[in-house]
Amino acid sequence: MDRTRQTAVPGLASLLGEWRDGDGDGSVYRQLAGTLLGLIRDGRVPPGTRLPAERRLAADLTVSRTTVTAAYRLLCSTGHAESRHGSGTYTIPSSAAPPPHHGTAAPCPPPGRRRARPGTEGPDDGGVIDLVTATPPAPEPWLSAAVDAAARELGRHAHGHGCFPAGLAELREAVAARYTRRGLPTDPGQILVTSGAADALALVLRELADPTDRVVVESPADPHLVRAVEAAGAHPRPAPLGDDGWDMPAWNSALRAATPRLACLTPDFQRPTGLLMPEEQRRALVDLAASSGVTLLVDETLADTSLEPSAPAPPRLAALDAGSTVITVDSATTLWSGLRVGWLRATPELVRTLAARRAGIGLTPPVLEQLVVRRLLDECVYAEIVAARRTRARASRDALVTALRTDLPDWTFRVPDGGLSLWVRTGGRAVPEVVAGAERDGVRLAAGPGSGTDRFLRLPFVLPPEALAEAVRRIAEHTPRTNPTTPGTSGGPS
Numbered sequence: 342m343d344r345t346r347q348t349a350v351p352g353l354a355s356l357l358g359e360w361r362d363g364d365g366d367g368s369v370y371r372q373l374a375g376t377l378l379g380l381i382r383d384g385r386v387p388p389g390t391r392l393p394a395e396r397r398l399a400a401d402l403t404v405s406r407t408t409v410t411a412a413y414r415l416l417c418s419t420g421h422a423e424s425r426h427g428s429g430t431y432t433i434p435s436s437a438a439p440p441p442h443h444g445t446a447a448p449c450p451p452p453g454r455r456r457a458r459p460g461t462e463g464p465d466d467g468g469v470i471d472l473v474t475a476t477p478p479a480p481e482p483w484l485s486a487a488v489d490a491a492a493r494e495l496g497r498h499a500h501g502h503g504c505f506p507a508g509l510a511e512l513r514e515a516v517a518a519r520y521t522r523r524g525l526p527t528d529p530g531q532i533l534v535t536s537g538a539a540d541a542l543a544l545v546l547r548e549l550a551d552p553t554d555r556v557v558v559e560s561p562a563d564p565h566l567v568r569a570v571e572a573a574g575a576h577p578r579p580a581p582l583g584d585d586g587w588d589m590p591a592w593n594s595a596l597r598a599a600t601p602r603l604a605c606l607t608p609d610f611q612r613p614t615g616l617l618m619p620e621e622q623r624r625a626l627v628d629l630a631a632s633s634g635v636t637l638l639v640d641e642t643l644a645d646t647s648l649e650p651s652a653p654a655p656p657r658l659a660a661l662d663a664g665s666t667v668i669t670v671d672s673a674t675t676l677w678s679g680l681r682v683g684w685l686r687a688t689p690e691l692v693r694t695l696a697a698r699r700a701g702i703g704l705t706p707p708v709l710e711q712l713v714v715r716r717l718l719d720e721c722v723y724a725e726i727v728a729a730r731r732t733r734a735r736a737s738r739d740a741l742v743t744a745l746r747t748d749l750p751d752w753t754f755r756v757p758d759g760g761l762s763l764w765v766r767t768g769g770r771a772v773p774e775v776v777a778g779a780e781r782d783g784v785r786l787a788a789g790p791g792s793g794t795d796r797f798l799r800l801p802f803v804l805p806p807e808a809l810a811e812a813v814r815r816i817a818e819h820t821p822r823t824n825p826t827t828p829g830t831s832g833g834p835s
Contacts, residue, residue, distance in 0.1 A: 353393055354401035356380055368729070369404065370411035370482050377412065381421055381432050392422065392430045411482030470812045473787045475761040475801035476678040477734070480726045483717060484677060491712035498708050507696040508534020508684065509711040515718045516671075516684050522720070525660045530689040533696060534682065536706050538642050538672035539565060541685040542605070544695050545638055545668055546573035550602050557595045557604035557635070559587075561797075563612040566605055566640070580604075582614055587622050596633045603636050608658060609644040610760030613799040617758060620655040627661045635666075642672045642683075645727055647759040648735045659686060673714045676726065682706045682714045734761070740806030744813035749820065762801040770820060772798055778819035784812045 360376035361369065380386040392398070395413065399406040413430045416422035424430050498509075507513065513529040520527035535541040550556055552574035558567060560579035570577045580595040581588045587606075596604060606626075608618035618626075630637045639658050647654065659667040665688045672683035687695075699705075717723060738756070741763060745752055751768035767775055775798065776786045787799055802809060 353380075353386070353398065356385055357402070368733075370408045370415065373402070373404070373408060374412040374415040377416060378419075378421055381416075386432055388432055390432045391428070392432065394429065407482045407486050411485050414485060415481075469783045469785060470804070470808055470815070471785050472800055472804075472812055473785045475799070475803055476674065477730060477761070477803045479677040479679065480717070480730065483722055483726055484713070487713045487716035487722075490716050491709055494712050495709055498712075503708050505534075505705055505708075505711075506700040507692060508532065508705060509708060509715070512682075512711045512715045512718075513684075515715050516686075519718060519720075520657075520659075520686060523657065523660075525657055525686075527686060528689070531686050531692060532684055533687070533692045534684050534705060534711060537674055537681045537683040538640060538670050539569065539683075541670040541672070541683050542566065542569050542638065542640070543572065544699065545670075545685065545687075546570060546575065546603070548691070548695060548698065549636060550575040554603075555599050555601040557592075557599065557601045559606050559611060561613055562605075563607065563640075570605065575603075582611070582616060586616055587618060587626070589622060589625060592626065593629060596629055596635050601635055603638050604630060605638045605640070607640040607643065608655075609641055610646055610757060612643070612760075613762065613797075614764045615755065615757030615760040615762065618655065623655060623658055624661055627658055627666060631662070631664060631666045637662075637667045639667055639669050640671075641669055642675055643760050644671070646675065646730075646734070646761060648731055648738065649758045650731065652758060665691075673717065676714070676717055680710055680714055682710050734802065737802040737804060737806050737809055738763075741800060741802045741809045741813070744810045745800075748813050748817035761803055762799045765798045765800055767796050767798055767820075769796065772796060775816065775820055779812075779816045782815040782819060784815050786816075 357373075357376050357380070361372055377386070377392075381388075386392075392413065393401070395406050395409040399409045402409070413422060413424070416432075417424055417430070420433070422430050422432050510529070512534055513532040516532045516534075517527040517529045533541070533544075535544065546556070546569055550570070550573050554575045555578045556570045556573075556575045557580050558570060558577045560581045562577075562579070567577050578595055578599050578601060580592045592604075595601070606618075608623060610617055627637065629635075637658060641657065644654075644657070657669070659669050661667075668691070669686040670683065671685075673680045674683070685692075685695075717726065742754075742756055745754070745763075745765065749768065752765050753768070754763045754765040757763065779786050804812075
């Protein structure tokens with residue numbers, strides 16, 4: 342068919358009909374793109390058709406131009422449309438592959454052809470489902486709008502060297518204002534911009550932990566944190582978590598008897614357990630660290646992932662610190678892992694020292710990415726992103742819980758009030774066996790991070806509900822049940 346048709350499809354708004362389902366989850370542009378895709382596939386919008394100008398279609402549909410722009414971009418990214426510079430957006434033949442499900446690979450090839458993936462073949466009835474990576478998709482259309490605005494803003498920085506060892510001034514100001522709004526007065530001089538939370542942790546560990554020093558870490562802990570401690574030459578000293586939280590007698594012993602320099606923890610929806618530290622324990626831990634001369638290195642990257650907006654949030658640990666006991670690390674990776682921008686909050690003296698240490702290394706994020714994050718941290722924009730994320734994450738969490746209780750009733754877990762994953766006890770079945778069986782059926786799983794967790798799996802709920810239900814179904818097919826317990830309630834981290 343002719344792919345050079347120059348006339349925009351007439352009456353597209355009428356063809357779209359009642360395309361909005363009113364679910365209020367912040368994905369209006371996805372609904373628009375999905376309805377457009379249906380029109381392309383059934384031929385009502387033929388290949389090679391120029392779609393209406395974004396501004397015109399936005400006016401016809403009574404939506405923002407940003408929504409239409411994001412919908413067009415999604416169609417282009419999935420191979421159903423193309424943008425021609427100076428001409429517009431055109432549909433392309435519907436024989437192109439359908440858009441992949443977020444978190445799954447493209448559909449399997451026809452029978453007799455093998456999927457090229459190391460170590461395994463894909464299942465016959467669908468793509469590979471990734472339950473290893475616990476990162477949500479990009480927050481659209483806010484990300485695209487922020488990128489466009491940042492690109493326009495970049496020009497005013499182009500006359501300079503573009504190297505800011507402590508971070509771009511406007512981003513440091515935005516991060517400081519964000520802390521201040523949350524009851525923790527902060528000056529921009531207390532903020533150091535980094536290339537993500539891992540970079541921030543590594544900078545602090547290299548500066549404050551000497552080789553052979555002990556560093557207290559949670560057990561179980563995020564394996565990336567343990568590796569960062571070891572990379573700094575220090576020795577991780579585990580302090581356990583109980584079924585209901587942090588084992589304070591054990592932490593008291595670890596901080597007083599082991600003479601550590603640092604203690605690393607994630608009090609907000611801890612990885613991998615999903616536990617939220619209550620205020621009483623937070624106050625006790627800050628007082629204990631201050632009296633023991635131990636610096637608390639606190640990862641707050643999941644602090645804004647609460648799924649219960651009406652529940653009062655416990656105070657940030659730094660807000661309970663009368664001195665310089667707490668260093669806070671945070672990151673934009675919870676917005677999207679493709680944004681390698683993070684920051685830490687510490688004393689101005691430590692910020693200046695760390696900035697000077699890396700001034701010649703060039704590890705600060707690109708100016709453009711910092712400008713994008715600055716836009717996304719705008720109070721109103723960020724609130725919209727969190728609200729949309731919360732709606733989707735709650736639906737995915739509940740779908741995963743329902744699927745586990747139905748198909749794997751002997752697996753036990755606590756339903757978390759936030760975070761990005763469930764911490765699941767596998768009903769007495771060895772995790773390596775479960776992981777291997779799931780891999781053969783096209784589900785990628787991650788085993789527990791270290792000793793004492795060989796009966797636990799971390800199951801992210803960042804994929805859509807239908808993908809999670811399918812993943813559990815596949816796992817259950819090759820996982821024999823043991824004696825069932827009360828489903829979905831027990832099974833803590835210890």
